[in-house]
Each structure stands twice: as C-alpha cells, then as structure tokens.
Amino acid sequence: MSLQYRLIVVIVSLILSLLVANVLLTVSNAREKLFEQLDIHAQDTATLLGFTISQLEQPVDKVQLETMINALFDGGYYLRIHYNDLASNTTIGREHEELLIANVPAWFIEWMPLAEPRGRAQVSSGWYQVGNVDVIGHPGLAYQDLWRTFKGQVLLFLAAACICIGFSILVLHYLLRPLRAVQAQADGICRREFHIQDVLPKVPEFRVLAETMNRMVAKIKSMFQEQIQLNEQLHNQLHTDALTQLNNRDYFDRRLAAYLRKDKDSGSVLVAIVTLANLDSINRHYSRDLGDEAIKQIADLLRSAVSEHARSELGRHRGADFALFIPSLAIDEAKEWLSSTAEKIDHLQLDEYPVEIHMGAAYASQAHVQEALMSLADNALAQAIEQGVTYRWVEYDSETPVFAANQWRELILSALKQRSLAFQYQPVWQLDGDQQSLLFHEVTSTLVAAGHFQSASVFMPVATRLGLAALVDDVVIDMLSMNESDDVFCVNISTASLEQPQFIHSLSERFEAHPSLAKRLVFELNASSLAIAEKAVREFAAFIKNAGSQLSLHHFGQGAADFAYLQSLPVDFLKIDRFFIQSITHNDDHLFFVRSLIAIAKSCDIMVLAEGVESQEQWTKLIALGIDGGQGFYLGKPQADLTA
Numbered sequence: 150m151s152l153q154y155r156l157i158v159v160i161v162s163l164i165l166s167l168l169v170a171n172v173l174l175t176v177s178n179a180r181e182k183l184f185e186q187l188d189i190h191a192q193d194t195a196t197l198l199g200f201t202i203s204q205l206e207q208p209v210d211k212v213q214l215e216t217m218i219n220a221l222f223d224g225g226y227y228l229r230i231h232y233n234d235l236a237s238n239t240t241i242g243r244e245h246e247e248l249l250i251a252n253v254p255a256w257f258i259e260w261m262p263l264a265e266p267r268g269r270a271q272v273s274s275g276w277y278q279v280g281n282v283d284v285i286g287h288p289g290l291a292y293q294d295l296w297r298t299f300k301g302q303v304l305l306f307l308a309a310a311c312i313c314i315g316f317s318i319l320v321l322h323y324l325l326r327p328l329r330a331v332q333a334q335a336d337g338i339c340r341r342e343f344h345i346q347d348v349l350p351k352v353p354e355f356r357v358l359a360e361t362m363n364r365m366v367a368k369i370k371s372m373f374q375e376q377i378q379l380n381e382q383l384h385n386q387l388h389t390d391a392l393t394q395l396n397n398r399d400y401f402d403r404r405l406a407a408y409l410r411k412d413k414d415s416g417s418v419l420v421a422i423v424t425l426a427n428l429d430s431i432n433r434h435y436s437r438d439l440g441d442e443a444i445k446q447i448a449d450l451l452r453s454a455v456s457e458h459a460r461s462e463l464g465r466h467r468g469a470d471f472a473l474f475i476p477s478l479a480i481d482e483a484k485e486w487l488s489s490t491a492e493k494i495d496h497l498q499l500d501e502y503p504v505e506i507h508m509g510a511a512y513a514s515q516a517h518v519q520e521a522l523m524s525l526a527d528n529a530l531a532q533a534i535e536q537g538v539t540y541r542w543v544e545y546d547s548e549t550p551v552f553a554a555n556q557w558r559e560l561i562l563s564a565l566k567q568r569s570l571a572f573q574y575q576p577v578w579q580l581d582g583d584q585q586s587l588l589f590h591e592v593t594s595t596l597v598a599a600g601h602f603q604s605a606s607v608f609m610p611v612a613t614r615l616g617l618a619a620l621v622d623d624v625v626i627d628m629l630s631m632n633e634s635d636d637v638f639c640v641n642i643s644t645a646s647l648e649q650p651q652f653i654h655s656l657s658e659r660f661e662a663h664p665s666l667a668k669r670l671v672f673e674l675n676a677s678s679l680a681i682a683e684k685a686v687r688e689f690a691a692f693i694k695n696a697g698s699q700l701s702l703h704h705f706g707q708g709a710a711d712f713a714y715l716q717s718l719p720v721d722f723l724k725i726d727r728f729f730i731q732s733i734t735h736n737d738d739h740l741f742f743v744r745s746l747i748a749i750a751k752s753c754d755i756m757v758l759a760e761g762v763e764s765q766e767q768w769t770k771l772i773a774l775g776i777d778g779g780q781g782f783y784l785g786k787p788q789a790d791l792t793a
Contacts, residue, residue, distance in 0.1 A: 156321055157314070157317060157318060157321060160313075160314075160317045160321075161310075161314050161317070164309075164310055164313045164314065164317075165310060168306045168309060168310055169306070171302075171306070172299070172302045172303060172306050175298065175302050176261065176295065176298060176299050176302060179294070179295055179298045180261055180263065180291075180295055183263070183291040183294060183295060184263055184264060184266060184291070186291075187263075187266035187286040187288060187291055188266040188267070188268075188286070190226070190266065190268075190286055191227070191266040191267055191268035191284045191285060191286035192267075192268035192269075192270075192284075193268065194221065194226075194227070194230075194268055194284045194286075195268030195269055195270040195282050195283065195284040196268070196270045197270075198217070198218075198221065198230070198232075198270065198282045198284070199270030199271055199272050199281075199282040200270070201217065202214065202217070202232065202272045202280070202282065203272050203273050203274065207274040207279060208234075208279075209234075209272075209279075209280075211241060214232060214241050215241055218230050218232065218241060218242055218243055219243060222243040226286060226287050226290070227284060227285065227286055227287050228244065228245055228265070228285045228286065228287045228288070229242065229243070229244035229245070229283070229284070229285040230242050230243055230244070230282075230283070230284050230285075231244070231282070231283045232272070232280055232281070232282050233280055233281045233282075233283070234279065234280045235278065235279060235280050235281070242283075244285075245287070250288075250289045250292045250293065251289075251293075252293060252296070253289075253292045253293055253296045254296075257292075257295075257296055257299070258292060261292075261295060261299075263288045263291055263292065263295075265285050265286075265288075266285065266286035266288070267283070267284070267285055267286075268283075268284040268285075268286070269281060269282065269283055269284070270282045324352070326350070327350035327352065327355035327356075327358065327359055328355070328358075330346050330359065331346075331358060331359065331362050334346070334362050334363075334366055335362075343366050343367070343369065343370035343373075344366065345363050345366060345367065346359050346362070346363055373749075373752070376745070376748075376749055377749065388400035390464070390465040392441060392444060392445065392465075393444060393445055393448035393465050394448075395448055395452070395463055395464050395465045395471070396462060396463065396464035396465070397464060397465060398464060398465065398466045398467060398472075400464060401462055401463075401464025401466070401472055403728055403731075403732065404462045404464075404728060405420070405462065405474050405523075406731075407726070407727050407728040407731060407761075408460070408462075408474070408476060409522075417476070417477055417478055417479070417480075417483075417512070417513060417514045418474055418475070418476045418477075418478075418512075418513055418522065419474060419475045419476075419478050419483045419486070419487075419510060419511075419512050420472070420473070420474045420510065420511045420512075420522040420523060420525075420526045421472070421473050421474070421487075421508055421509065421510040421511075421526055421542075422466070422470060422471070422472050422508070422509050422510075422523075422526045422527055422529075422530045423447065423451060423470070423471040423472075423473070423494075423506065423507070423508045424469050424470045424471070424506070424507055424508075424530060424534075425443055425444065425447060425469040425504060425505070425506055426469070426505040426506070426507055426534060427503075427504065427505040428440055428443065428444070428468065428469035431443060431504075443504055444465075444469065446497060447471065447497070447504075447506065448465065448471065450490075450493055450494065450497060451463055451471055451473060451490075454486070454489075454490045454493065455473055455475060458475045458476075458478070459610065459613070459644075459675075459677075459681075460476050460477070460610070461473065461474065461475040461476070462474055472523075472526075474522075476610065477606070477609075477610030477611060478512075478610075479556075479557055479611060480512065480514070480544070482614075483510075483512050483542075484542075487508075487510055487540055487542055490508070490540075491508065491539040491540045494506045494508065494539055494540075495539055506539070507530060507533040507534045507538075507539060507540065508530065508533060508539060508540035508541075509526045509527060509528065509529030509530025509531065509532065509533055509540065509541055509542070510526055510529055510540065510541075510542035510543075511523075511525035511526040511529060511542065511543050511544075511545060512542060512543070512544045512545065513544070513545035514545075521545070522545065525543050525545060526543075528543070529541040529542055529543050557608070557611045557612075557615065558615050558617070560596075560608075561596070561608060561611070561612050561615070561617050561621070562617070564596040564597065565596075565617075565620060565621065565624050568624065568628065569596060569597050570594045570595070570596050570624065570625065570628060571594070571595045571596075571597075571602075571789065572592050572593070572594055572595075572628070572629075572789070573592070573593045573594075573595065573787035573788060573789055574590040574591070574592060574593075574638075574787060574788055574789075574791050575590065575591045575593065575780055575785060575786065575787040575788075576590060576591075576780065576784065576785040577589050577590070577591055577639060577758060577778060577779070577780040578778050578779060578780065578784055578785070579756075579777060579778040580772065580776065580777055580778050585778070588637075588758075588778055589636075589637035589638060589639050589671050590636055590637070590638055590639065590791065591638075591639040591641075591673070591780060592625070592629065592638050592639060592640050592641075593605050593641075593787055594621075594625055596608060605641070608621075609621065609643065612643075613643050613645050616645075618643035618645040618646050619643070619645065619646040619649040619651065619652040621643070622640075622642050622643055622646045622652060623646075623652055623655050623656075625640060626640065626656065626659060626670075627659065629666075629670070630659050630662075630663045630666050634791070635669070636669070636791060637669050637670070637671060638669060638670055638671070639670075639671040639672075639673050639701060640670060640671070640672060640673065641673045641674075641703070642672050642673065642674055642689075644674065644675060644677075644678040644681050644682050644685075644686070647674075647678070647682060647685040647686060647688075647689045648682055648685045653689070653692065656692075657692075657696075660696050667693070667696040667697040667698045668697045668698065670693075670698045670699075671698065671699045671700070671701050671721070671722065672689075672693050672698055672699070672700055672701070673700075673701040673702070673703050673722075673724075674686060674689075674700070674701070674702055674703075675702070675703060675704055676702045676703065676704050676705040676706070676726075677704070678702075679718065686718070687718065690718060690719050690720075691719070694719050699721040699722065700718075700719060700720050700721050700722070701720070701721060701722035701723070701724060701758075702718075702720055702722070702723055702724065703724040703726075703760060704724070704726045704760070705723050705724055705725055705726055705746070706725055706726045706728070706729055706742065706746065720753075720755050721755065721756060722755070722756050722757075722758055723746075723750050723755050723756070723757050723758065724758045724759070724760045724780075725743060725746060725757065725758070725759050725760060726760060727760045727761025727781075729742055729743055730743075730759050730760060730761050730762060730767060730771070730779075730781075731761060731763070731767070733767055733770050733771065734764075734766050734767055734770050740770075740774075743771070743774055743776075744774050744775075747774055747775050747776060751775075756777040756778065757776055757777050757778075758776070758777060758778045758779050758780065759771050759776050759778075759779030759780070759781070760779070760780060760781065761780075761781045762779045762780065762781030762782075762783045762784050763781050763782050763783050764783055765783065767781075767783070768783060768784070
C-alpha cells in the first residue's frame with residue numbers, strides 16, 4: 150500500500166472516530182434531555198390527578214374516577230395510569246400491554262433504551278390519605294424525536310466524512326507531489342531517461358530529497374554517457390581511418406566477410422576497388438597536403454555514391470586505394486551505379502592538377518567467397534589502369550538467374566498475390582544459469598521466383614528500393630496471424646515500412662482482429678533504422694509497446710552512434726552483429742566491445758543476444774561474458790517446420 154493510501158486510511162480513521170463519537174454523544178445527550186422531560190411530565194400528571202381526586206366527595210365514585218383516568222390515558226402520552234384505594238384495596242386504571250412505537254426500528258429501541266418516566270401523588274381527604282396515583286409516561290414520542298435526531302446526525306456525519314475525506318485526498322495529493330516526482334525520476338532511470346526536477350518543493354524534507362535525487366540522476370546520466378562515449382571512441386579508433394573517417398582495411402574486410410558468411414543465403418553483391426593512380430606524382434611534385442586533400446575528396450565522392458544503399462560499406466584499403474561493396478543490387482542497377490560513379494570521378498578536379506582515378510568492380514548474383522570477389526575486382530582494376538579507362542567490371546559466373554529491376558517487381562507482386570511465401574523458423578535461445586530455454590523463433594521468408602527460391606536477404610532489399618517493402622511485411626504478418634499456436638515469432642520489419650501509414654493502419658486492424666497476435670510478435674528492426682528514420686521508429690516503437698508486442702534491434706554495433714539510442718528507445722532485445730561474434734575468440738578488441746555492450750545494455754534492462762553463433766568455442770566465450778542468449782547454426786538451424 151502506498152504512503153498516500155496509508156495516510157488517507159489514518160486520516161479517515163481519525164475522522165470516522167471523531168464523527169462516531171460526536172454522533173454517540175449527541176444522541177446520548179438528547180436521550181437524557183428527553184427522559185427528564187418525560188419524567189417531569191409524568192410527575193405533573195400524577196400530581197394534578199391526585200389533587201383532582203382529593204377534591205371529590207369521599208368515597209370516590211368509581212365510574213367518575215374511571216372517566217377521568219380514561220380521558221387522560223386516551224391522550225396517548227402515557228403507558229400506565231393507576232389509582233389505588235387504601236381503604237378497600239381496589240385499583241382502577243389503564244395500561245398498554247406492549248410498547249409499540251411507529252416509524253422507529255426495534256433495534257434502535259433496544260440499542261437506546263429509555264428508563265420509565267414515573268410520577269406518584271397521594272390522594273387525601275382532609276388530613277387523611279385515602280389513596281395513591283401512579284403514572285408512567287409513554288416514551289413513544291421521545292423515541293421518535295431521538296430517532297429523528299439520530300438520522301439527522303448520521304446524515305450530517307456522512308456528509309462531513311465525505312467532505313473531510315475528499316479534502317484530505319486533495320491535500321495529500323498536493324503535498325505528496327514531490328514524492329511522485331522522485332518516483333518518476335526513478336522510473337525514468339529504468340527507461341534510460343534522466344530527468345532533473347527544476348522546481349523544488351518548499352517542504353524542507355522533500356526539498357532535501359529532491360536535491361539528493363537530482364544529484365544522483367545527474368551522476369548516473371554522466372556515468373552512462375561517459376561509458377557510451379568511451380565505447381564510441383574505441384570503436385572509431387579501432388575501425389576508422391584517421392584521414393578520411395572511413396572504415397579502415399581491417400574493419401572493411403571483416404564487414405565483407407561477415408556479409409558473405411551469413412546464416413541465411415546472401416543476395417547479390419557489387420564489390421569495387423578504387424585507386425588514385427598518380428598519388429606518388431602529386432606528393433613528389435606538389436606536397437603531401439595536396440595528396441591528402443585528393444584522398445579526402447575521393448572519400449567524399451565515394452561516400453556520397455554509396456549513401457543511398459542500405460548495408461553498403463566503404464573503406465580505405467591502403468594509401469591511395471579504396472574498397473566498397475553494395476549488397477542486393479539488380480544487375481541493371483549495378484551497371485547504372487558504376488556508370489554514374491565513373492562520371493563523377495571524371496569530373497573530379499584538384500586545384501587544376503589532373504587526378505588519375507580508376508575503378509575495378511565485380512558483380513555476383515549470389516554472394517561468394519570474399520577472396521574470389523576481391524580478386525575479380527582487382528583484376529578489373531588492373532585492366533582499367535592498363536587500358537586507361539575510368540572503370541572496368543566483371544560478372545561472377547553463376548548458374549543463378551539474374552533479374553533486372555522491372556522483372557523483380559513483377560516477380561515480387563505475383564508472389565505476394567498468390568501468397569507463395571515459405572517461412573523458416575530459427576530458434577533464439579535464452580540463458581538461465583546453466584540452462585537454456587527457447588525465447589522465440591526468428592522468422593525468415595522465402596519466395597519462389599522463376600522456379601528459384603529467393604531468400605529475404607535477396608528479394609527484400611530489391612523490394613525496398615521498388616517501394617514494395619511495406620506490402621511484403623504486411624503479407625508476412627497476415628500469414629503469421631493465421632498461425633494459431635502459442636509460439637512467439639520474431640519478424641524483421643523494413644525501415645521503409647515504418648514510414649507508410651497504411652502499413653501501421655493495417656497492423657492495427659490485425660491486432661484488433663486477432664487479440665492475442667500482438668503478444669506473440671517481436672518486431673525486429675535494423676540498428677541503423679534510427680539514423681535513417683528516427684521519428685518513424687520512435688512512433689512505431691510506442692505503437693507496438695502499447696499493443697503488447699516487444700522490440701528487438703539486430704546488427705547492433707555496425708554504427709558508432711548505435712549506443713546513443715539505448716537510453717531513449719524502449720528496446721527489449723539487442724542482437725550483437727555477427728561481425729563481432731565471429732572473432733570473439735581471438736580478437737581482444739571485439740571481446741572488449743561485447744563485454745562493454747553487455748554491461749551497458751543490462752544497465753538499461755535490455756536483454757543482449759548474439760547473432761551468428763557458429764561454434765561451441767564462441768558460445769562458451771559469450772556465456773563467460775554474461776550474454777543473455779543467442780542464435781546461429783551451432784544453436785539451431787532454420788527449420789521449415791516448428792515441430793522438427
């Protein structure tokens with residue numbers, strides 16, 4: 150029970166005690182006053198009747214006496230009137246057999262009994278006493294007055310109690326605002342929100358508490374941000390080229406290897422190598438500063454060229470060489486990109502000094518080994534230099550059919566219309582001490598195009614560029630809503646879908662049609678989504694959390710700025726990118742990164758999972774670091790049947 154409710158209970162108890170005591174005292178005083186009035190009235194009646202009888206001729210006529218007593222008794226104010234003749238020992242009188250009082254409940258009469266109001270007088274003849282008169286008053290009117298008083302006091306008591314209780318609640322609500330503000334600060338820390346109370350309470354005790362809480366929040370915020378900044382700095386130092394701020398060679402090669410070694414089938418990929426052939430000449434005839442300027446201009450040009458392609462990577466390989474890869478391009482899109490980039494290279498100038506830039510590229514409709522693609526790109530570069538042209542490219546020989554963008558559109562729309570999507574389910578495990586239990590199934594989809602199975606990693610990037618991502622995601626969720634099992638599914642959602650109001654509206658309708666669906670879904674977004682569409686991601690996160698779903702971020706750690714979003718986004722699960730997992734057993738830098746990420750995420754109440762666990766050695770190392778769970782071929786391959 151909260152402090153406010155406890156104080157309300159105490160105050161209400163005191164108010165009720167005082168009001169009950171007041172009611173009892175008021176009714177008790179009224180009873181005593183009414184009894185005194187009845188007692189005096191009975192005595193006056195007895196005295197008057199005794200005096201009247203004394204004036205009659207003795208012996209008193211019995212009929213005359215009965216007439217007098219009946220006249221008094223029928224007035225209704227008496228319970229009994231008796232006359233006792235001492236000489237003949239006769240008694241004349243009237244009395245009620247039982248006490249009947251209209252409009253007064255029996256329990257009240259038993260609870261508030263009234264003593265009998267009695268009056269006695271002597272009847273004399275001269276100097277001699279000839280009889281006695283006994284009168285007992287009827288308490289009916291007194292009980293009725295007492296009952297009215299009681300009811301009035303109870304109604305007044307209830308009204309006063311309601312007013313006092315309501316006023317007490319309002320006063321306590323106002324006085325305890327500082328405590329609620331402190332509670333909000335504490336809850337905010339759990340949500341990675343660090344609020345400072347600007348307006349301090351006037352009550353000294355609460356003011357000291359608020360100031361202490363403000364200092365603690367500021368300290369925790371500073372520690373959290375310092376930890377994030379430290380990890381970002383280390384990330385940049387280890388993976389960034391100092392001159393161009395591009396990925397260095399080691400990081401680029403690892404990113405390419407991680408893409409080509411994914412658990413799921415990789416899609417098409419374009420790999421290119423770009424070189425400034427006359428860098429040595431620039432450095433000799435002018436200065437190294439001019440050479441550095443040329444390197445930076447080429448870096449800016451290539452950065453701009455790949456910026457529109459999701460999951461693309463660009464790095465500086467060595468001195469004058471740059472390497473890049475762009476996944477999931479249709480063959481006509483790859484040709485168009487190479488042509489437009491070559492045109493930009495041809496127009497690049499360096500203080501009127503000619504720059505000689507060449508590019509070699511290799512394209513594969515299905516990803517293959519890193520060495521093969523890099524070797525093909527290097528050979529194409531050598532041909533471009535030898536022939537004195539801006540670029541040359543070669544296509545990797547593969548039996549997989551190559552589709553143009555317009556062909557992809559027709560294939561995807563046809564597959565969605567026919568619902569020709571097949572699902573595979575990969576288990577994601579949660580660690581609980583030495584035991585591991587199933588957390589949820591990650592769903593991957595495959596569609597049939599021209600007689601070939603195309604994985605989501607192949608067709609989804611194309612669907613995104615063609616504006617079909619929201620339609621694909623909607624169909625996937627629609628098909629999952631038909632699954633009546635109790636399993637929890639993790640569904641990857643394209644960032645482009647979040648910016649489509651129709652997708653959100655359709656999702657809301659599905660939640661209404663299937664009330665249990667939301668709690669059975671974990672929506673997974675790419676960690677880079679916030680940098681691309683921050684507003685849409687935050688609105689989507691709030692929407693699914695209100696509906697009862699959970700939020701997961703995968704490929705975490707690809708960008709240095711990913712950490713900044715941990716304290717403000719309501720994330721439930723964080724999946725570390727396979728790039729760090731694959732080298733966790735022999736790369737100390739990646740080991741430190743994963744350990745730091747686990748510490749930061751756990752301080753934010755976020756469950757940390759590993760992607761791409763492929764060996765027992767990796768899994769053992771991750772468990773030692775405190776990982777919460779993971780997925781990968783070692784832990785379980787994707788299955789078409791959940792019961793398999």
